[in-house]
Amino acid sequence: MSNSVINDLKKRRSIYALGEDVKQSPAELATVIKDAIKHSPTAFNSQTVRAVILFGDKSNKVWDIVEKRLESEVPNEEAFKKTQEKIATFRAGFGTILYFTDTDVVKNLEENFPLYAANFQDWSEQAIGGAQQAVWVALANEGVGASLQHYNPLIDEMIAKEFNIPANWKLRAQMPFGSIEAPAGEKEFMADEDRFRVEE
Template sequence: MKEQLLDLAKKRRSIYALGRNINQSEDEIADLIKKNIKWAPTPFNNQTTRAVILFGANHEKLWDIVGKRLKSEVPTEEAYQKTLEKINAFKSAFGTVMYYTDMDVVHRFENDFALYADNFADWAEQAQGNAQFAVWTSLAENGIGANLQHYNPLIDDQVKKAFGIPDSWKLRAQMDFGSIEAPAGEKEFMNDEDRFKVLK
């Protein structure tokens, strides 16, 4: 069996020690991200996934927004300083992809295909997973590390205002990426017997 895709998938890990020692240009990275999202499968080819790709000052602005927003959620100043350390690690990366779902498209398909209406929101989430995995793996193939964060919905309003996000776009995740400054740890797996059934 050919396992080229599997080999690439094994490179896709959550890398938290990220830097800015990137050989590729911002345009090259943005183009790679866009192509991966375009080719990731979506139900009915409805193409619900949207992305905002941030570099430079805009990338830093996002994580400043996250840091400020979390201040009211953390119980003590000591805990907040630890939170800021984590946020600043994301800020130290080269860039960020904000993943969105266009809910106008979701609702249109709910109306147009009433028989499947209850499924389109779930299917849009599956499309998000497809797009995120494709981008993440493609970045890893090019020696770029990444991790996936979910500060939505806490930051939704501030981010929408800061970056001019359309009302119909629903924030689903934030993926910061950059040079790999330290590798991921060992990956542990549950027992196959508890996870899979092969029936012949």
């Protein structure tokens, strides 16, 4: 059995060796990213996911902020050097997506649907996870590599100030993307019997 969706999912890998040699323009990639997010499901069609799509110097600024912020967190100079090397691989990409949750929407849902109030935070996390995967797969389908990073909440305030982010947008992840300069390593899977149950 051949399934094009499964084939596309298999293309999605964490690519850490990124470059700027992409065929698409920033506008074309922004359209792909926006469409992937728009068509990702959210509970109650709440559309809680927000994204800031950055290219060029603005993308680099994200990783400048990460580097500056982590300098005060790592234990010593040797550790910071390794951190800088890692961050340099993200900075080498073509762009960065900042993913946010609109907390005002979540709060309104909690107030308007009290029976489900305890679930809306979880559902917003599911929504952003779905959007991230959709974007990741869509980029992979364009031949563009990406990875998902989580330097929040350490960088939240600096990112908000630099990019004029609304106070009700909560940073959830950062996705550097670009040309694939080296393939991902082999992916290992746990045994199906430890992970799934199929009953007929």
